[in-house]
Amino acid sequence: MNRNDVKSALGVIFIAGGLLGLSAFAVPQIVAYTEMSRQAPEANVSYTQQQQTGKPAVQLAGGQIPVLKIEAKAPVSTIQTYLERTVTEEEIKESNAYAEKLRFMDHEIFTRPMTEQETKRSSILDDQYRFDGLRPKQKLPMKAGNYEFYLDQSKATFVLPKRALTDEELLQFIDRRYRFNYVLSLNYVKPQPDQKDIGEAEALGKARESVTRLFDVDLSKLEATALYNKWGPEQKGEWSVDFHPYQGVFQAQRKPYLTYNVFIDSLSGTVLDTTIVERDYKRTPITAEMNGRIRQDSSWLQAARTIVADKQGETREIVGTSIIKDSVYDKRGVVAVLVQLKDGSSYTAELRYPEKRLRCLIYTPASKS
Secondary structure (H helix, E strand, O other): OOHHHHHHHOOOOEEHHHEEOOOOOOOOOOOOOOOOOOOOOOOOOOHHHHHHHOOOOOOOOOOOOOOOOOOOOOOOOOHHHHHHHHOOHHHHHHHHHHHHHHOOOOOOEEOOOOOHHHHHHHHHHHHHHHHOOOOOOOOOOOOOOOOOOEEEOOOOEEEOOOOOOOHHHHHHHHHHHHHHHHHHHHOOOOOOOOOOOOOHHHHHHHHHHHHHHHHOOOOOOOEEEEEEEEEOOOOEEEEEEEEEOOOOHHHHOOOOOEEEEEEEEOOOOOEEEEEEEEOOOOOOOOOHHHHHHHHOOOHHHHHHHHHHHHHOOOOOOEEEEEEOOOHHHHHHOEEEEEEEEOOOOEEEEEEEOOOOOEEEEEEEOOOOO
16 A cells, blocks of 8 residues: 555554554445535635734634544454454455455446445444444355345445445445455554654654644544554655544534544654545535636735744745645645745645645655755
8 A cells, every 4th residue: 555545544443463454434435425515614814914914814624623522431342353253264265366356456346336324324333343243144245146235256346236225234344344354464464663763652742743733633532543654665664643533423423523644754753744634524626717716816825834834833944835736636625835945845735725724734855865
């Protein structure tokens, strides 16, 4: 997996040994994210403050969005023991063969996306599967037969009925995903930090500091999970840290909540990427006409400079700011501003349109050459 893959997968659970196990409703190809009718709060640069101080007032991701409050002890997953006891050698062999098949495909195919109601019920059932020991009565069928919902492994296709999936079928799907990821984890050798790398405790501390500084939030009620990995041909070490609610029921109840992802260079301890994830945020794609107005509005550049200088606390001289032209940003409803520093390093501040709320701050160190 590259870093973008991990950013998509973070916010899901880690099974034994710190191995990444994808939740059944967290895989992008399985469920198309639904956009709720919740209107984003209007927020703009305060021109009064701008005139008085020369710096625009930047609205960060609002504290008005609640996080899941945990009064009791964090729940304990029941999955690992169950999988160790029930996954057979035959199933391991079959799953490894299927994984090899998937290497030559972009992704599994679904005959239709899950509906919002199915996603909501999946979230509740996934919690019950993980923490309460709820299991399907039967395993998900792996080929066509006398059933309406099955995985056709020969075509890597999940065949869904036109009707809504039952709870039993959703449980079969959840169970299949966990069992498959468990088998993959048996072949995975978890990278370990070297002596020159920062440790997990330091990575967690740096991540917590970055999120708190940029988004002004209390992380005490969120669960923190850290994963060390090595990327690219140089096998460069990096920590990824995720802050998320303890249970998915909060999402299932359709209450908005936030998670935070942070990536840290394990050698230097430099925070490279701090992102807020709002699953219920309703995006406003940017049209060509909007683009024209944005590029004539200097407040976007000023907002990015304020974030870098005041929120990030950057003391190095800023020598330039510019809006990055990219159709991907337009589709996502994001205005990305490049903030260049005198020493050759830079920040990319991704701002939500139209509110100018910070979504992500990415740091790129100066090239050593």
